[in-house]
Amino acid sequence: MKTFINGLLAAWFGLVLVFGAMGTFVRPPEMPPLPILFGCTVPLVVFAAWYWGSAAFRASVLAADPVLLTAIQAWRAAGLGFLALSAHGILPGNFAWPAGLGDIAIGVTAPFVAMALLRRSGFARSRFFVVWNLLGTLDLVVAVSMGALSAGFLPGLAGEVTTAAMAQLPLVLIPAYLVPLFVMLHAAVLIQFRRHSAVADPAAASDVPLRQAFREPQQRGAVTVGRAKL
Numbered sequence: 140m141k142t143f144i145n146g147l148l149a150a151w152f153g154l155v156l157v158f159g160a161m162g163t164f165v166r167p168p169e170m171p172p173l174p175i176l177f178g179c180t181v182p183l184v185v186f187a188a189w190y191w192g193s194a195a196f197r198a199s200v201l202a203a204d205p206v207l208l209t210a211i212q213a214w215r216a217a218g219l220g221f222l223a224l225s226a227h228g229i230l231p232g233n234f235a236w237p238a239g240l241g242d243i244a245i246g247v248t249a250p251f252v253a254m255a256l257l258r259r260s261g262f263a264r265s266r267f268f269v270v271w272n273l274l275g276t277l278d279l280v281v282a283v284s285m286g287a288l289s290a291g292f293l294p295g296l297a298g299e300v301t302t303a304a305m306a307q308l309p310l311v312l313i314p315a316y317l318v319p320l321f322v323m324l325h326a327a328v329l330i331q332f333r334r335h336s337a338v339a340d341p342a343a344a345s346d347v348p349l350r351q352a353f354r355e356p357q358q359r360g361a362v363t364v365g366r367a368k369l
Contacts, residue, residue, distance in 0.1 A: 140199045148320075151182065155315045159308040164315065168291035168301060175306055178315030179283055186323050190330075200327050201334060205263065206256050208324045212249035212275060215321065218242025224304070231300045234282070234289040241278030245271075263332045272325045279318050286314065 155178065158164060164174040189196045221239030224230040252271055255262045262268055291301040304310050 140195050144196075144199065152312075152316055155312055156308070159311045159315070162307075164306040164311050165303075166290075166306065168303065171292050172287055172290045172302075172306060175311070175314050176283070176287060178311075179319055182319040183322060186319075186326070201331050203327060203331065205328050205331055206253050208328050209249060209256060210253040211324055212321060213246050213253075214317075215242040215249070215275075216246025218246060228300055229304050230302060231289045231298060234285045234302050237285055238278070238282035241274075241281065245275040245278060263335070268332070269329065272329050276322055276325045279322055283314060283318060 158178075164172075164178065166172055166174065190200060191197075218239040218241070221230060221235040221242070225232045225235035225239075248271070252268065256268075286302045286305055288296050289302045291303065305314055
């Protein structure tokens with residue numbers, strides 16, 4: 140399943156590249172940016188449907204390394220590029236500033252959150268961790284919403300500079316690939332830890348590594364089954 144998922148991610152990336160090169164995501168300023176909105180939402184619908192409909196995929200999501208899923212969010216510190224593009228008149232400020240600052244905040248804090256997951260087993264069930272993931276998801280939703288509203292199809296909401304550049308390569312890779320991917324990563328760890336928090340021992344020592352804490356219930360279950368067979 141892991142190989143299949145990696146292949147699917149690569150195929151998705153290639154598909155966005157092809158569509159971007161063909162200009163599929165480009166729309167006139169007077170029209171809503173529906174291709175990009177579909178590019179953002181369709182992968183998320185597929186992810187949700189696959190999770191609920193496939194036991195194998197659901198098991199893969201629950202078994203994924205939470206530290207790695209969290210650490211990948213550090214790439215969002217590249218949101219600084221939005222601010223640079225705004226300064227050069229390529230992207231509008233009402234989109235670039237909230238999207239850029241939000242991504243920078245999540246990207247800069249992601250390594251510290253990942254380290255906390257490694258060192259403190261109870262951190263995964265903390266309010267801070269849940270809020271951090273929710274804020275990271277909210278930032279992406281706000282970025283897509285502001286990008287759509289700044290596309291130029293609504294008079295008065297967009298100035299001379301619009302988000303038209305986000306529909307062309309290489310920037311189209313952000314809303315059509317990276318945004319839904321980062322949302323999936325947030326969703327995966329929230330689903331994962333919600334499931335584990337229901338079975339984990341809340342009295343476990345805080346210095347026990349997170350992955351070890353999650354393996355112990357499985358090991359205890361295996362021992363119980365072995366004794367039953369005896």
